Amino acid sequence: MTVELPLVVGVDGSESSLRAVDWATDEAALRGKPLRLVYASLWERYEGAALAKGLGRSSEQVMADNIVEAAARRSQRRAPDVKVSTDVLPDDAVSVLLNEAHTAFALIVGSRGRSGLAELLLGSVSFAVAGRAACPVIVLRGNHDNRARAGRHRRVLLGVGEETHDAAATRFAFQEAEARDAELDAVRAWRWPARESTDHPLLAGEPARLHEERAADILESALSTAAAEHPNVALRRSTVEGTARRVLLDASADADLLVVGASRRHGHTGLQLGRVAHAVLHHSVCPVAVVPQRE
Template identity: 85%
Template sequence: MVLPLVVGVDGSESSLRAVDWATDEAALRDVPLRLVYASLWERYEGAALAEGLGRSSEQVMADDIVEAAARRAHRRAPDVKVTTDVLPDDAVSVLSNEAHTAAALVVGSRGRGGLAELLLGSVSLAIAGRAACPVIVLRGSHDNQARAGRHRRVVLGVGEGPHGTAATRFAFEEAEVRKATLDAVRAWRCPAYESTDHPLLTGEPARLHEQRAVEILESALSTAAAEHPAVDLRRRTAEGSARRVLLDASDEADLLVVGVQRHHGHSGHVGFQLGRVAHTVLHHSACPVAVVPQRG
């Protein structure tokens, strides 16, 4: 079964931009597009009462929103199959459930209720930390226009540990369908306590940390690089914090990909640990950000 790209829509300019971006992505991947709107009117009124009263103004608005979004997607890519749904629940619950049968979720950086000065909407941030599939948050291009890849460049932030495996595969697949360069970046830093003033040892700790970054990069990329030989892969290590290195790289990228690690909460709930790097790029990236969970 071909899984769809799912877009959370709410009528905001940010969500319409997400529809545009996801429509282009669905055309590239040759997958269906599913547009969903979360509505609580039926939960509050009760299904039986709602049927007796006819369609509420909230339901009419919800239907209008998804229908307008579907028309927008069809105009942009007539060959993409589009389905719509209005679901009686809050946005985070709706999108979290949709994630189990989606190739990826696409959301705007903030919804109808968000103030322009807010860095990232609460729904977008919550979904990025909960969804069981990749989540693409539409950062950058704040004139609400989703443009085709101008830079032909996908950036992958390479971390440590196995939780980056899914993100690496996702980044290679995105670079391949876009015919874009994949810029795989590993940041490194030399802790201050390892520095020395001894002239014979100057630079040695830094060299060791840089070499370790090179080794991590090679280990993380080797399997996926062999599986995607057509991808133009560029490996790069950079001194500095991962947050700053990735934000700088996002300035000339069409997509920034980072991985997140599964964790178990105190209540037994399974979620994903965004971490400081993911939080930072979600709030400040100059391009769309794909947050990819490690499954299994």
């Protein structure tokens, strides 16, 4: 019997995390996936299991249980057919979510917390998890003004790089577009470096055209396999002059989800976010999915 991997949401009672629950509930309904809501609490670790048991339920435990139960009720009201489970886990948020990632289809996190300090901490959690998780991580950028809503634009945006790790991101983007019945806009940014000399015979006349053609070739190569596997997805290929950071951030204004890949670098533990992924996680107008290449 195949076990259906859940969508996992980190909740903390903030408005941002509740919007993450809403977004994840819609996603679970679209994909027919179960939903798992987790709250990280260090109370028992700091107090000790024996002392925690002797003291009974603390105010922290009561609050944690109330938060996940309220989030579960919210999800079930939104999509009664989605199977929802909850858990309060005795560890810090990053450790909890990274551990959950090994048995999750994807992690969904908000971009800020319950207060000024919590906002900073949750931001750190989001970026730490996005850079190290074993499964896709969706950070709900844009949810400060309720932009993080499924189906608003019916458009999934995929940033196509040159690394082989983009294969997983490409497959994920096609799956998202198919589940949403949305257009997939695959974008490859290109630049004409000012330091290149037009005296070179290959660059004489139309030097920019060669860079654009190379970008188009990279785009076609990256998309060909997944496009054949998802023939019903409306695919738009775009080569745009400019930095990848700026091109994707501009395009995110009209997308429901931006998908980028994450690479595994030699000599580092876990996944490391490149400059483009880091930039879009900080500044994208829409939610961002960071997708690692599964080994």
